Amino acid sequence: MSELATERQVDRSKMRVSDEVAIDIVNMNKWYGSFHVLRDINLTVNRGERIVIAGPSGSGKSTLIRCINRLEEHQKGQIIVDGTELSSDLKNIDKIRREVGMVFQHFNLFPHLTILENCTLAPIWVRKMPRKEAEEIAMHFLRKVKIPEQADKYPGQLSGGQQQRVAIARSLCMKPRIMLFDEPTSALDPEMIKEVLDTMIELAEEGMTMLVVTHEMGFARKVANRVIFMDQGQIVEQNEPEEFFNNPKSERTKLFLSQILGH
Amino acid sequence: MSEQSYVRDEMLPELPPPATEVGVIGWMRENLFSGWLNTILTLAGIVIVYFAVAAALPWFLNSVWNANSLSECREILEGEAGACWGVIRDRFNQLMFGFYPHEEQWRPVLAFVLLFVAIAPILFNPMPLEMKIAWGGFIIFGLWLLWITGAPILAHLAFLVAGLALYYEPWARKMLFFSALYPFIMVWLMWGGSAWYVISALLGFVIGYLIYRLLEPIMGFLIAVIVSVLVAIGWWFFLAAPFAAWMAGIIPLELTPVESRKFGGLMLSVMLGVTGIVGSLPLGIVLALARQSDLLIVKTISVGFIEFIRGVPLITLLFVASTLLNIFLPPGTEFDIILRVMIMVTLFASAYMAEVIRGGLAALPRGQYEAADALGLDYWKAQRLIIMPQALKISIPGIVSTFIGLFKDTTLVSIIGLLDMLGLANAIRATTAWNGIIWELYIFIAFVFFIFCFAMSRYSMYLERKLQTGH
Numbered sequence: 001m002s003e004l005a006t007e008r009q010v011d012r013s014k015m016r017v018s019d020e021v022a023i024d025i026v027n028m029n030k031w032y033g034s035f036h037v038l039r040d041i042n043l044t045v046n047r048g049e050r051i052v053i054a055g056p057s058g059s060g061k062s063t064l065i066r067c068i069n070r071l072e073e074h075q076k077g078q079i080i081v082d083g084t085e086l087s088s089d090l091k092n093i094d095k096i097r098r099e100v101g102m103v104f105q106h107f108n109l110f111p112h113l114t115i116l117e118n119c120t121l122a123p124i125w126v127r128k129m130p131r132k133e134a135e136e137i138a139m140h141f142l143r144k145v146k147i148p149e150q151a152d153k154y155p156g157q158l159s160g161g162q163q164q165r166v167a168i169a170r171s172l173c174m175k176p177r178i179m180l181f182d183e184p185t186s187a188l189d190p191e192m193i194k195e196v197l198d199t200m201i202e203l204a205e206e207g208m209t210m211l212v213v214t215h216e217m218g219f220a221r222k223v224a225n226r227v228i229f230m231d232q233g234q235i236v237e238q239n240e241p242e243e244f245f246n247n248p249k250s251e252r253t254k255l256f257l258s259q260i261l262g263h
Numbered sequence: 264m265s266e267q268s269y270v271r272d273e274m275l276p277e278l279p280p281p282a283t284e285v286g287v288i289g290w291m292r293e294n295l296f297s298g299w300l301n302t303i304l305t306l307a308g309i310v311i312v313y314f315a316v317a318a319a320l321p322w323f324l325n326s327v328w329n330a331n332s333l334s335e336c337r338e339i340l341e342g343e344a345g346a347c348w349g350v351i352r353d354r355f356n357q358l359m360f361g362f363y364p365h366e367e368q369w370r371p372v373l374a375f376v377l378l379f380v381a382i383a384p385i386l387f388n389p390m391p392l393e394m395k396i397a398w399g400g401f402i403i404f405g406l407w408l409l410w411i412t413g414a415p416i417l418a419h420l421a422f423l424v425a426g427l428a429l430y431y432e433p434w435a436r437k438m439l440f441f442s443a444l445y446p447f448i449m450v451w452l453m454w455g456g457s458a459w460y461v462i463s464a465l466l467g468f469v470i471g472y473l474i475y476r477l478l479e480p481i482m483g484f485l486i487a488v489i490v491s492v493l494v495a496i497g498w499w500f501f502l503a504a505p506f507a508a509w510m511a512g513i514i515p516l517e518l519t520p521v522e523s524r525k526f527g528g529l530m531l532s533v534m535l536g537v538t539g540i541v542g543s544l545p546l547g548i549v550l551a552l553a554r555q556s557d558l559l560i561v562k563t564i565s566v567g568f569i570e571f572i573r574g575v576p577l578i579t580l581l582f583v584a585s586t587l588l589n590i591f592l593p594p595g596t597e598f599d600i601i602l603r604v605m606i607m608v609t610l611f612a613s614a615y616m617a618e619v620i621r622g623g624l625a626a627l628p629r630g631q632y633e634a635a636d637a638l639g640l641d642y643w644k645a646q647r648l649i650i651m652p653q654a655l656k657i658s659i660p661g662i663v664s665t666f667i668g669l670f671k672d673t674t675l676v677s678i679i680g681l682l683d684m685l686g687l688a689n690a691i692r693a694t695t696a697w698n699g700i701i702w703e704l705y706i707f708i709a710f711v712f713f714i715f716c717f718a719m720s721r722y723s724m725y726l727e728r729k730l731q732t733g734h
Contacts, residue, residue: 071633090641097639108634111732112652121648122638154732174638 008198010222011205017225020047021080022178022209023068028077030060030067037063038074039233047177050210052220052241055230056256061213064230065180068211069100082177098126101171105183107163109155115142115166116151119173127174134173141169145199161192165199172203179203181212217260221245229253322346332696350697351707357691358707361527361682367455367519369414371530373422374452376405378537380425381445384438386722395430402426446541453526453534455518459507467503471495523601527682529711534601535608536670536715542609543669544662547616548655552646554621565617572614577672580607585679604676612669619665623658624650656730663723667716684708 023045030038037060045051053061066072067079070086070093079086081096110118119138123129129137142148145165147158155163164184171179181200185193197219204210204223214220220227220241227244229237229252237244237253245261248254283289295305325345329352330336336347351358360368379401387394405426409419425441428434444465451461471491478487511517526534553565572580584603592598627650635645655662677686688704691697 069637071636094639094641097637100637102634102637104630104634104637106628106630108628108630110631110634110649110653112656112730122640125644125648126639156733170638 008201010201014205014207015048015050015223015225016207017046017048021045022047022049022082023211024078024080025068026078026080028067028074028079030063030072030074030076037233038067041077041235043228043235045178045209045211047209048207049226050204050208050224051212051226051228052224053211053213053228053230054215054217054220054256054260055236059230060233061230062182065102065182065211065213068178068180069097069102071102098174099176100178100180101174101176102180103164103167103171103182103184105186107155107160107167107187109163109167109170111155114152114154115147115158118155118166119170122170122174138169138173141172142166144172144202145169146195159192160188161195164188164192164196168196168199168203178209178211181210181214183213183215185214185216215260217245229256231256328352333698333700347700347703348707350691350700350703353696354687354691357528358684358687359528360530361687362525363521363527363530364519364525366413367521369409369412369418370452370455370518370521372408372412373414373418374449375530375533376401376408376422377425377445377448377452378533379405380422380429380438381442383429384435385442389432389435390429398426398429446538449534451518453521454523455520457507457511458516458518459510460504463503463507463510464499466506467495467498470498523599524681526601528684528687531601531676531681531683532670532673533715535605535673535676536666538605539608539612539669539673540666542605543612543616543665546609546613547620548651550613550617551620551624554617555624569614569617572611573618577608577611578675578678580611581675581679583607600681604679604681608669608673611672612665615665615668616662619658619661620654622661623654623656626657627653656727659723659727659730663719667719670715670719671712684711 021044023043025041025043028038028041029036041064053064055061063072067074067086068081073088074086082099084092084095086092086096109115110121113121116135116138119142120131120134123134123137124131127134139148139151142151145168147162147165147169150158150162150166155166158166168184184200185196188196193216197216200210200212200219201223212219212224222241224241226238227241228235229244229248229250231252237248237250239249244253245257248257279285283292296302322344323346325340325343326348327336327339327345328348330339330347330349331353333347333350336349340347356365356368360371363371383390383398390398402423405422406419409422425438428438428441447461447465451458471494474494475487475491478490481487482490550565550569553561554569556562556565581604584607585600588598588603631649631653632645635649640648674683674685677683677689680686682690685708688708691704692700
């Protein structure tokens with residue numbers, strides 16, 4: 001997995017990081033029962049950043065990004081997304097979820113709805129958009145992920161790569177300002193990883209703020225502006241991709257990189 | 264080139280399978296004679312079927328329809344074995360309507376045919392072509408039924424208009440309004456009396472809904488619901504009856520009242536079955552969701568209800584409905600026996616329904632909930648748009664099994680003195696004319712129940728096929 005599965009040239013010209021803070025996580029802690037999964041997480045994400053989160057399984061990287069849109073609840077510390085603090089207040093949670101898109105490892109498309117309906121559902125019911133407008137936007141994003149011709153099919157009739165691209169389009173239809181990716185390529189055949197990564201690169205080129213949990217180190221090297229390495233529920237190291245890969249500081253990071261890039 | 268190296272120059276063409284694998288011979292080889300055990304079982308099966316048919320067929324072929332008593336029937340048969348269907352012909356009306364007054368029987372018939380108008384837009388949306396053709400046949404059948412039961416012209420017209428409206432696409436969806444109104448129409452047609460009582464009961468819902476719409480933007484969902492429910496209950500208890508009496512004085516809309524104890528036969532089973540089915544599904548959904556709720560009290564009540572109802576035989580509940588309930592109610596309250604039974608049957612079925620639906624909910628991957636959450640759908644929208652459509656689809660076989668069980672359980676009401684077909688069968692067998700008849704009556708009853716249950720089973724398979732969205 002050392003090389004990016006795509007040969008696409010990456011245009012970094014529009015990937016500008018602004019000073020505006022998109023996500024601010026302060027001293028965040030989380031437990032599953034008595035198990036301390038996330039320990040004192042401090043992380044500030046500026047608008048336009050592309051952050052790749054890496055680490056061994058069970059290190060809490062998925063849990064971390066799932067806390068950002070409250071799929072998981074944190075017990076201590078603060079998470080502030082777009083100026084709104086996440087608490088048990090349902091209004092705030094809904095507000096944040098409207099602004100934050102998420103792509104899952106197993107796509108989680110709605111199998112009883114067509115591709116188009118999958119994409120228009122949230123805009124119609126959450127954003128109260130007229131059906132016609134929602135369908136236009138959905139078709140726009142389906143063209144963008146290059147599967148407009150599948151709009152009337154059901155998810156079960158599509159390949160894994162296509163389904164994941166639909167999932168990305170579905171999130172984009174809500175016009176989110178931040179996108180979270182939870183191992184988006186881990187459930188895909190090697191041949192399909194490329195098409196999903198291409199879509200993600202395109203998104204990065206348009207200046208989307210992205211947090212990506214992935215094992216695709218090629219993607220991290222080419223697209224990310226920051227790589228975070230997590231182990232045992234804490235952030236062990238973070239750096240620019242060049243420094244991170246070529247000159248890792250922590251022993252744990254070195255070990256991880258040697259294992260993942262070793263062959 | 265090394266030994267292991269190999270390159271295919273041309274791809275092989277597709278060939279037809281050998282003749283023994285396809286067609287009738289192939290099918291028989293695979294399904295009937297695939298091994299010695301299978302062959303023996305096939306031959307044994309044929310023998311058993313032969314003896315069964317040989318024993319029953321002469322009895323069926325030797326049927327007597329024109330007889331008014333069992334003895335008359337035996338005279339015609341002259342000692343030979345033969346079915347005496349005369350009992351069905353003689354008592355058909357009773358088996359269908361119980362003791363419902365003869366000249367009013369067009370009312371249950373109208374209620375019955377309108378029932379199909381009410382459920383068709385729910386069951387078939389949109390109507391497939393075969394259904395459109397079948398529907399035309401049904402309209403003619405319904406008109407004929409109304410004709411032979413002596414319905415007034417207005418009843419024919421009402422049914423015809425309602426039936427044809429389903430053909431006209433722009434109206435077909437609006438006919439769901441009719442589905443919502445149907446229970447009230449049914450109650451009025453069956454029990455008769457002044458239509459204003461039914462209308463004022465309906466008005467309670469309308470008033471509640473309007474108040475909800477008015478208050479919801481100002482006070483939020485919960486308070487609006489509570490206030491509108493309270494107002495509606497207040498209306499029903501204090502204002503509905505005087506209003507109905509007052510309106511009836513101005514514009515009388517009367518049908519001859521029919522008492523509940525005259526209800527019976529298939530009509531009673533269908534009434535109980537349909538209300539049970541229509542009531543238990545939403546109630547079951549609510550119970551299943553409550554059982555999965557994080558709110559402790561809601562969950563406890565739901566679990567307690569489900570386990571209690573499932574742990575008690577239906578007959579016990581029916582006895583409670585028929586005798587005990589009156590003891591607990593304030594003296595002088597007239598609470599209709601059929602209404603009580605309807606409520607008990609619905610509650611009973613809803614407990615089973617809740618567990619069936621809970622199974623469907625449990626089968627859904629967690630990812631579906633997460634995706635709905637991540638898109639910003641709130642709990643109720645997620646349930647309605649994402650979770651329930653899938654959970655109900657998974658539960659279709661279980662739901663339909665519960666429906667079928669419920670419909671057959673309606674025969675238990677004969678134990679508390681309501682005369683459904685089975686209860687009537689006993690009554691008929693006790694008369695001097697038909698004393699001693701067994702098979703014909705029960706075969707007929709079995710056949711009628713089979714038609715209804717088989718139709719439900721077929722419909723569920725159609726629905727499963729229609730909702731299939733995989734490969």
